[in-house]
Amino acid sequence: MWVRKRIEITPMDLVRGLWGCLTPGHREPLCREIAEVWQTQDALVCLSVRSGFDLLLHSAGWEPGGEVIMSGLTIPDMPRIVEACGLQPVGVDIDLRTMQPDIEQIRQAITPQTRAIVVAHLLGGICDLEPILEIARKHKLLVIEDCAQAFVGAAYQGDERADVSMFSFGPIKTNTSLAGAVFRVRKPDLLKAMDYQQRQWKGQSSFKFAKRIAKYAFVKIISTRPLCGGFYQFMKLFGKNHDGVARSMARGFAGPDFFKKIRCQPAVPLLRLLRYKLENFDTAETTRRRELGLRFQQLMGDNVHVLGAAMTRQTWWVLPILVQDPEKLVPQLWDAGFDASNSCSLHSVVEDADSVAATILRHIVFLPLHAGMPVRELERMARCVLNAKPNKPALPQQFLEAAIPEKAASEVTLPQLDLAKSSP
Secondary structure (H helix, E strand, O other): OEOOOOOOOOHHHHHHHHHHHOOOOOHHHHHHHHHHHHOOOOEEEEOOHHHHHHHHHHHOOOOOOOEEEEEOEEOOHHHHHHHHOOOEEEEEOEOOOOOOEOHHHHHHHOOOOEEEEEEEOOOOOEOOOHHHHHHHHHHOOEEEEEOOOOOOHHHOOOOOOOOEEEEEOOOOOOOOOOOOEEEEEOOHHHHHHHHHHHHHOOEOOHHHHHHHHHHHHHHHHHOOHHHHHHHHHHHHHOOOOHHHHHHHHHOOOOOOOHHHHHOOEOOHHHHHHHHHHHHOOOOHHHHHHHHHHHHHHHHHOOOOEEOOOOOEOOOOOOEEEEOOOHHHHHHHHHHOOEOOEOOOOOEEOOOOOOOHHHHHHHHEEEEOOOOOOOHHHHHHHHHHHHHOOOOOOOOOHHHHOOOOOHHHHHOOOOOOOOOOOOOO
């Protein structure tokens, strides 16, 4: 079975991380070295994006009752952190074509209590911040871009006009070090306050990070094609759903004491591994992933809506499609050897049940895609989807008219798919 999300870490990386757990060291010089890799003086290294976001909101000095405008789709922990800081998350809907927050809704959502706008770059692409920055400058609001799903190396280290850019290197992120985050904080006073507060937190122990390495080493092993397929068949034999088990194992901060877990300084061996991964990041993985994602989009044509297809700099960190009946399609893909899922770690911050954000969550299916996937298997997966004849969900027509940008489509040189060939 082709696993839905491969952990981008090598066995040698895992060995290196474990060896680092046995070697003494200090956080401050490692944090400086990571900032040097990014070639910036405004970097703050945290245990996770959740940790840094918590630091940011506590350090901003906003009175309780302030409002934070957020992209309509984000992970549920982000509005949870906003509320824990005495603030109110205000969700704005998104454009299905670009995953961009609705600009008009942002304008309408601004009140005298508004303090910041948080823009989530979703699915591996980048939103256009220009209109949001223009609104923020007019109302003197902080602009925070969540780049957790959009790391591509030196090609994009955040928009220099944004006040804060947040990058994640958690277990399923691009170029993972199994944890860790880098924040670029372009307001010196805010950076200083966040750094000071983080120093008051206890440090994560090397032992705890070693346990994390062991956990994801196991996940990495069972994610290989033969073992993943065997795991699926084993769970199916006992009438169980493997998808729920996989999702629980991938969670970074599962269980109780959420805030206690995120309010830690990163462990020294984590910082070592993060520095190494940043120094040795190879863009070949994201380049290949992009080619495969664009190719899949071509194969779908007008038959299936590929979510986020019109985003700029799309790297297909995940490959989501929208269908009328996800629960019907997913088991068919499982039986064909593709670890699809209609479960989603995202959460709608928009209260309207008919919003684009809520509609996406009802109709989304994630498909496996990574650089090691051969073209023939991508094409076989496309045939499986098309042969299932999935209907498009009922959506406004303007949301279904996105096409591959001309330039991007012309760059795809993969072979054509013979749609007459039946899937095995």
